[in-house]
Amino acid sequence: MFVRMATDRSPRPNSLRDFGMTSESNPIVSLSEFTYKKGTEVYGEKEPAEYVYQVKLGAVRSYKLLADGRRQIGAFHLPGDIFGLENGEAHRFTAEAIVDTTVHLIRRQSLELVAKSDAMVAKNLFGMTTANLHHAEDHMLLLGRKTSLERVAAFLLEMDKRLTAAGVIALPMSRRDIADYLGLTLETVSRALSRLHEFGVLGFVGNTQRQIVLLDRLKLASFDLQN
Amino acid sequence: MFVRMATDRSPRPNSLRDFGMTSESNPIVSLSEFTYKKGTEVYGEKEPAEYVYQVKLGAVRSYKLLADGRRQIGAFHLPGDIFGLENGEAHRFTAEAIVDTTVHLIRRQSLELVAKSDAMVAKNLFGMTTANLHHAEDHMLLLGRKTSLERVAAFLLEMDKRLTAAGVIALPMSRRDIADYLGLTLETVSRALSRLHEFGVLGFVGNTQRQIVLLDRLKLASFDLQN
DNA sequence: CGGGGGCTTGAGGCCACTCAACGATAGTGG
DNA sequence: CCACTATCGTTGAGTGGCCTCAAGCCCCCG
Numbered sequence: 001m002f003v004r005m006a007t008d009r010s011p012r013p014n015s016l017r018d019f020g021m022t023s024e025s026n027p028i029v030s031l032s033e034f035t036y037k038k039g040t041e042v043y044g045e046k047e048p049a050e051y052v053y054q055v056k057l058g059a060v061r062s063y064k065l066l067a068d069g070r071r072q073i074g075a076f077h078l079p080g081d082i083f084g085l086e087n088g089e090a091h092r093f094t095a096e097a098i099v100d101t102t103v104h105l106i107r108r109q110s111l112e113l114v115a116k117s118d119a120m121v122a123k124n125l126f127g128m129t130t131a132n133l134h135h136a137e138d139h140m141l142l143l144g145r146k147t148s149l150e151r152v153a154a155f156l157l158e159m160d161k162r163l164t165a166a167g168v169i170a171l172p173m174s175r176r177d178i179a180d181y182l183g184l185t186l187e188t189v190s191r192a193l194s195r196l197h198e199f200g201v202l203g204f205v206g207n208t209q210r211q212i213v214l215l216d217r218l219k220l221a222s223f224d225l226q227n
Numbered sequence: 228m229f230v231r232m233a234t235d236r237s238p239r240p241n242s243l244r245d246f247g248m249t250s251e252s253n254p255i256v257s258l259s260e261f262t263y264k265k266g267t268e269v270y271g272e273k274e275p276a277e278y279v280y281q282v283k284l285g286a287v288r289s290y291k292l293l294a295d296g297r298r299q300i301g302a303f304h305l306p307g308d309i310f311g312l313e314n315g316e317a318h319r320f321t322a323e324a325i326v327d328t329t330v331h332l333i334r335r336q337s338l339e340l341v342a343k344s345d346a347m348v349a350k351n352l353f354g355m356t357t358a359n360l361h362h363a364e365d366h367m368l369l370l371g372r373k374t375s376l377e378r379v380a381a382f383l384l385e386m387d388k389r390l391t392a393a394g395v396i397a398l399p400m401s402r403r404d405i406a407d408y409l410g411l412t413l414e415t416v417s418r419a420l421s422r423l424h425e426f427g428v429l430g431f432v433g434n435t436q437r438q439i440v441l442l443d444r445l446k447l448a449s450f451d452l453q454n
Numbered sequence: 455c456g457g458g459g460g461c462t463t464g465a466g467g468c469c470a471c472t473c474a475a476c477g478a479t480a481g482t483g484g
Numbered sequence: 485c486c487a488c489t490a491t492c493g494t495t496g497a498g499t500g501g502c503c504t505c506a507a508g509c510c511c512c513c514g
């Protein structure tokens with residue numbers, strides 16, 4: 001953890017805008033870039049939260065483990081997403097790169113410093129925490145009360161919104177990751193996808209099973225009972 | 228909803244301290260008191276969030292429903308707890324009084340006004356949202372990966388921390404409420420409690436099944452695999 | 455071209471759910 | 485104060501949805 005290779009200083013910290021900063025307003029805040037190899041840890045649960053991250057390219061999973069190895073993924077972080085933002089001292093999840101992933105990172109300390117004087121930044125940090133809360137609240141409903149088919153349908157709809165390009169959902173994560181996100185086993189996820197395929201709701205692109213095209217978004221949505 | 232009887236103005240708004248205000252610093256903010264009868268709705272999901280609430284006496288459940296009636300309770304609010312705090316415009320859950328419940332309520336508008344000028348208050352609001360997020364994160368792990376026995380054990384340990392008086396856990400909620408909180412059925416909850424009783428981990432007080440005494444807290448904790 | 459990881463599919467098992475009966479309790483109204 | 489009723493909780497029997505275990509295929513990658 002925290003084994004970091006040479007990083008290049010980003011000359012134009014454009015994604016500071018996501019915290020509510022323009023490049024002119026706060027040229028003090030340093031923004032670094034770093035690439036994690038597939039499967040490596042970005043930070044561990046209960047480690048001190050020193051940085052906040054934004055995915056530039058790739059994908060990250062945030063998860064908790066039980067003592068016997070059972071895993072619950074709380075969220076996937078995709079390009080543009082900010083993760084690792086904590087209010088307390090330590091991280092609440094372990095974060096791992098699902099594929100080779102490039103992130104922007106910013107010292108938490110400097111971010112807090114700016115937030116103290118810039119209300120706009122503080123408001124944006126609050127908004128991000130709120131968004132995380134909303135996602136967790138919706139996910140509790142899924143984990144507590146939805147069937148396997150409903151969970152997988154909901155997952156596809158979420159991914160469709162978040163990472164579809166050219167009509168194709170290019171999933172970066174494995175069936176096991178999906179299963180641990182949805183509170184299922186990988187076999188159950190696979191079966192649910194097969195069923196949706198049979199129903200003509202989705203199709204697979206090429207030879208890989210990670211590229212999915214939604215053929216009938218409306219029908220898919222009907223499998224995920226909304227609240 | 229929002230059928231409100233005569234409320235008496237509280238002369239000493241002592242619980243404003245929970246937002247980081249002393250009674251001297253902000254005598255402007257009005258704090259009302261109101262009592263909801265058992266089973267009545269405090270607010271509904273997607274209703275505009277006009278007030279923030281603090282439980283003075285009683286208990287409240289916050290839940291989401293699926294279209295077919297499946298229910299997921301996200302949290303129980305017990306005396307001292309603040310609930311209904313939203314960043315967005317609308318409530319994310321429906322809130323109902325589990326038993327006759329007295330709350331303090333404060334206009335959201337006035338709270339936001341104070342937060343704008345008082346950093347301490349703003350920080351406390353942020354902290355409350357963070358606490359809610361942490362609870363939801365832990366609950367995702369429970370709902371996604373724990374067995375029925377582990378869930379019930381975790382529930383008892385949570386309630387033990389939050390509402391034990393004189394060594395007795397006086398549960399305000401029914402088995403159905405517990406089940407909908409834990410993502411189980413009421414029968415499964417009942418069976419789990421019976422098993423824990425057989426194991427000598429807990430006992431029931433009196434004739435009611437809502438008063439529980441923990442006989443072996445350590446053994447109970449061993450049933451809930453920690454992460 | 456061999457090895458390994460990822461995915462699918464099948465067979466069987468088990469844990470939690472469903473359905474049902476029953477007792478106890480609390481609330482209601484005569 | 486006592487039926488009457490509704491609600492709550494427990495327990496049993498049986499079912500079923502998801503899990504477990506296993507085999508086999510495909511693809512990637514050395």
